Amino acid sequence: MKGVHFLISTLAILAYATFLVSASDPSSLQDFCVALNDTKSAGGYFGAGAVFVNGKFCKDPKLANANDFFFSGLQNPRNTQNPLGSNVTAVNVDNLLGLNTLGISLARIDFAPNGLNPPHTHPRATEILVVLEGTLHVGFVTSNGDGNRLFTKVLNKGDVFVFPIGLIHFQLNVGKVNAVAFAGLSSQNPGVITIAKAVFGSQPPINPDVLAKAFQVDDNVVDYLQKQFWYDNN
Numbered sequence: 001m002k003g004v005h006f007l008i009s010t011l012a013i014l015a016y017a018t019f020l021v022s023a024s025d026p027s028s029l030q031d032f033c034v035a036l037n038d039t040k041s042a043g044g045y046f047g048a049g050a051v052f053v054n055g056k057f058c059k060d061p062k063l064a065n066a067n068d069f070f071f072s073g074l075q076n077p078r079n080t081q082n083p084l085g086s087n088v089t090a091v092n093v094d095n096l097l098g099l100n101t102l103g104i105s106l107a108r109i110d111f112a113p114n115g116l117n118p119p120h121t122h123p124r125a126t127e128i129l130v131v132l133e134g135t136l137h138v139g140f141v142t143s144n145g146d147g148n149r150l151f152t153k154v155l156n157k158g159d160v161f162v163f164p165i166g167l168i169h170f171q172l173n174v175g176k177v178n179a180v181a182f183a184g185l186s187s188q189n190p191g192v193i194t195i196a197k198a199v200f201g202s203q204p205p206i207n208p209d210v211l212a213k214a215f216q217v218d219d220n221v222v223d224y225l226q227k228q229f230w231y232d233n234n
Contacts, residue, residue, distance in 0.1 A: 028124060029055040029189050055188070056093055056100045069098035077180070078110045083231045085115030085173070090234060093188040105190060107183045111136070111173035117233065118194055119170045125190030127163040127183050129171070131155045134179025140169035155181075168195060192234055201230035 059068070071091050078087035092105040099105060105125070109117055111134065129138065139152035140163045154174065155161055163169040165186070173179040199211065200222075208222045215222070 080112040085112035111179040117171040122190040125185040125187035135175035197230035200225040
């Protein structure tokens with residue numbers, strides 16, 4: 001009898017714990033979503049000041065068709081003649097509408113020899129990358145609390161590497177020929193923040209005194225970097 005009571009108590013605790021876990025806030029699907037106290041003042045769903053949801057509005061399921069779940073063209077190499085020598089072709093909810101609410105997206109990354117996908121982070125997604133052609137030097141840096149440890153690996157055709165959610169990571173083509181990789185991401189809209197572009201190319205610019213002190217360099221160095229054109233390979 002005691003065993004039955006113990007089992008019932010255990011199940012009750014597990015059920016309560018499950019309730020607590022499921023009661024957490026949903027993950028963000030965009031950079032921010034400012035709350036509205038009065039939706040009537042928003043100007044209608046599709047007018048000026050429209051009401052937005054965390055993600056995308058849903059089409060009536062009865063009106064969906066196969067094209068909503070279809071994207072074509074990832075077999076084609078992209079132009080890598082740019083300052084970074086790389087080009088990212090993203091397939092996310094913006095160009096494949098059927099991904100809405102499914103929590104997954106994809107990207108093709110083309111690299112010229114010595115091409116770089118510069119240090120960046122995906123604020124809403126873990127990334128798993130597979131090399132289709134070429135040789136890539138890849139890596140990520142852990143958070144401050146973990147000592148900013150660097151994890152790196154040289155990947156060849158068929159190799160796979162995972163970049164944990166939110167951590168700064170990069171890929172560099174260390175081969176003498178073009179390289180191609182595909183990446184799966186655990187969000188319909190993973191977002192991307194390229195570190196150099198965000199810090200030195202923000203609009204409006206970050207106060208140079210802030211950056212000079214943060215990077216412990218002269219103001220002239222910050223001024224030079226803020227005047228550069230920071231190419232976006234996405």
